Amino acid sequence: MNEYELQRVIRFLKGTRQPFVSLVASPEPDAAWNIVTHLIECEIGGQPVTVSTLVDVSELPYATALRRVHRMIDEGLILKRSRSATGKSFTLHPSPDLRARFETYARQIKCLLAETFGRSMPLEDESDVYFGGVPGSPPVDPGRAGERLRFLLHDDNYFASMRNMWVDFRSNRAIRRDFEMRVLPDLYERLAANARAEVSAFDVITINMPWLAEFASKHALAPLANFNEPSLINPADFQPMVWDTGAWQGTQFGVPIYVTVEVMAARRDWLEESGRTPPRTFDEVVSVARAYHAPERERFGVVWNAAPGMPLAHSFLFFLGACGRSIFGPGRGSGAAPIQIDGHAGREVLDYMHRLVEVSPPDVLTMEWKRGLDLFLHGQSALSYVWTMRAARFEYDVQSAVKRKVRYLPHPAGPGGSNITPMGGFLLAVPSNLPEARARRAFEAIASMASPEAMRVHAKNGFPVVPRFSVAADPEVLAGSPLISVVDGLAKRGLLSTRHRPEVPQYTAIESILGEVLHRALRRECSDGEALVEAQGAVDRLMAREQERE
Structure with a gap:
């Protein structure tokens, strides 16, 4: 579970507790909950916390709250860190044990939510799904058990966000183990090994733009003309210079996913x-x-x-x-x-x-x-x-x-x-050593990942992605990220x-x-x-x- 998911779980739980307190229960404060959640949220956000801050958020009478905070310090649940040479001034932080226990609690809540909202795929671990922002509608059928698509992606924040959209428990598209994430040197070696295999281990692969010539010349990639239809991907919606990064000797092998x-x-x-x-x-x-x-x-x-x-x-x-x-x-x-x-x-x-x-x-x-x-x-x-x-x-x-x-x-x-x-980026491609039926489904997945709707979601979350005219011209997208305006x-x-x-x-x-x-x-x-x-x-x-x- 990452920090963004943890914050969303806390916000969700706070949102469900408030109606109960206001409509059903007596208005007695839950000091432990207030103190712990405030500590965790501030730790994630890098905000300093003092004794007086925790006294205020506890909603208890001052003397009672002060005793509660000091007891949690004595029990080792809260740590004091000096922020001055004299040691008279200090900040408060959740202990590693308190944070670990709270994260375990949050993971269990996440699993319960996934089950409640009808997760259609077997859930073996909470990390198989994502609890993030609003996912897009899943235009690609994830397939029956044992037939899910597998992805080989670059290990960066954009592809992590893309993976999270697909493994979000509300979309039922995939689970986290369907995605293999590799940093650049390792990604190249994994792509080369996959190209040598009789049958590809992956349905959708990521190609660093400068690598296209090598993999295309070695016949490791399937030409997109084998699958594409105007209704799936329209090249005219891409910046010409960007679309051309996916071509080698006049043949299009990759779809630019981000620049x-x-x-x-x-x-x-x-x-x-x-x-x-x-x-x-x-x-x-x-x-x-x-x-x-x-x-x-x-x-x-x-x-x-x-x-x-x-x-x-x-x-x-x-x-x-x-x-x-x-x-x-x-x-x-x-x-x-x-x-x-x-x-x-x-x-x-x-x-x-x-x-x-x-x-x-x-x-x-x-x-x-x-x-x-x-x-x-x-x-x-x-x-x-x-x-x-x-x-x-x-x-x-x-x-x-x-x-x-x-x-x-x-x-x-x-x-x-x-x-x-200098401009760089990544392409999504279909391995040439995929059976025809899998290759077709892989391209449909690429069309979904590179759709204007998906790119808008990423751009509005701050990722500077502008390969499509229709996305780059969206006023809401431009307003959402200073970097998009810079690149544009x-x-x-x-x-x-x-x-x-x-x-x-x-x-x-x-x-x-x-x-x-x-x-x-x-x-x-x-x-x-x-x-x-x-x-x-x-x-x-x-x-x-x-x-x-x-």
């Missing part, structure tokens, strides 16, 4: 207080970051993706794009003309990366993206390179310290470049591009080379020039081998 843009998030309140302007170039990023960098106070100038492998490779390619370059020229396929990695722009990018390291957290070269996100979320960084899908947490996470304090900027320009901002504005100004990462079947191999070789330069194990020469040679040899095979 995400890497932007620069900046603390608007800090900039306004100091009279600084938002950074628009590499040099300005370093200048602003240096002004706020105070590692002795656990505050840093900037967080960005610099860990070895995929994270650093992405940063290098995106920064290269900010300098007006790409490692591949126009055109798709291995015949596209390569542009030198070992060139002036490559050296400019590595120089910028070295300067970023100086104003970053000390562990930036090994830091996972979740830690970087949390540092900015909790107010410990002035700037952050971040995907808009992840940045949604800044505005909607109950523990965010930066809510409504962030300005979202296009990618800062490098020397000779512009503010062209970048698109209208022509500042979005998918060209930062080469659209070739060898992309993941190129990414691996860049992410490992260039990381040695950032660790100062070799010079920037040596790293660029080595990476250039490795990519050249890779492409030469692929051309020989063709």
Whole structure:
């Protein structure tokens, strides 16, 4: 059970208790319930709680309430944490045991609700279903027992929300075990293994946009023309640049389920207080970051993706794009003309990366993206390179310290470049090794997941998803998320591009080379020039081998 579900269970229970108290029972306060629920809600929301607060919410006479609170402290149900050097000031928190017991109670309530509202599938565990917002109507029949659809999705907040809509106990579509969620490196390996199997273990799979060329060229994906009808998915309702991300050599293999843009998030309140302007170039990023960098106070100038492998490779390619370059020229396929990695722009990018390291957290070269996100979320960084899908947490996470304090900027320009901002995202696809009947049902599920109605639900919950014209133009959607307006504005100004990462079947191999070789330069194990020469040679040899095979 996640914190959002726990909050909804508490609200539901409060809503059912109030009519009973007002209509049936005598108006005697339930102090234990009032104190415990207030503690749990404040703990989830990161709000401080004091003794006087609990005395007030208990609804008991002052002396009686004070004794009740102190007894719960003595019993170890409530913990005191000092918030001053003297220890005279403190906040109150539920003990781990109290929180665990309350969550067990909430899970049991959740199961009872699922059974009461007629859960049609067998429920073996409360985590099989979701107790969240209002689900959409289920246009896809989940099938008889043993015939449910199985999904392989990226492990992020958008796909978790999508899964939750499907496993919501009111929709009867699926259970949580029907969904396998994998982070990017693991997702790629799982997709590759599934493609080699005689029969796919999954009905619907998620493809990272840069991977499409590889899986399509290996005949691992079924062409959508085998299933699509205008009544299911209308390509004209998608932004053309976005719809094209699902095509390879003129054949559509994937349906864009969401797009995400890497932007620069900046603390608007800090900039306004100091009279600084938002950074628009590499040099300005370093200048602003240096002004706020105070590692002795656990505050840093900037967080960005610099860990070895995929994270650093992405940063290098995106920064290269900010300098007006790409490692591949126009055109798709291995015949596209390569542009030198070992060139002036490559050296400019590595120089910028070295300067970023100086104003970053000390562990930036090994830091996972979740830690970087949390540092900015909790107010410990002035700037952050971040995907808009992840940045949604800044505005909607109950523990965010930066809510409504962030300005979202296009990618800062490098020397000779512009503010062209990289766009990525994911596609939903049908494996080619599925039996025909399953493949048809899989595509119908994709049509449901990518429908305007489903996208509106996600967008109104704060996810910056705008692949469809009809969703992007919805005033209610635009009003619901500042990030949607930001992405829409970048698109209208022509500042979005998918060209930062080469659209070739060898992309993941190129990414691996860049992410490992260039990381040695950032660790100062070799010079920037040596790293660029080595990476250039490795990519050249890779492409030469692929051309020989063709």
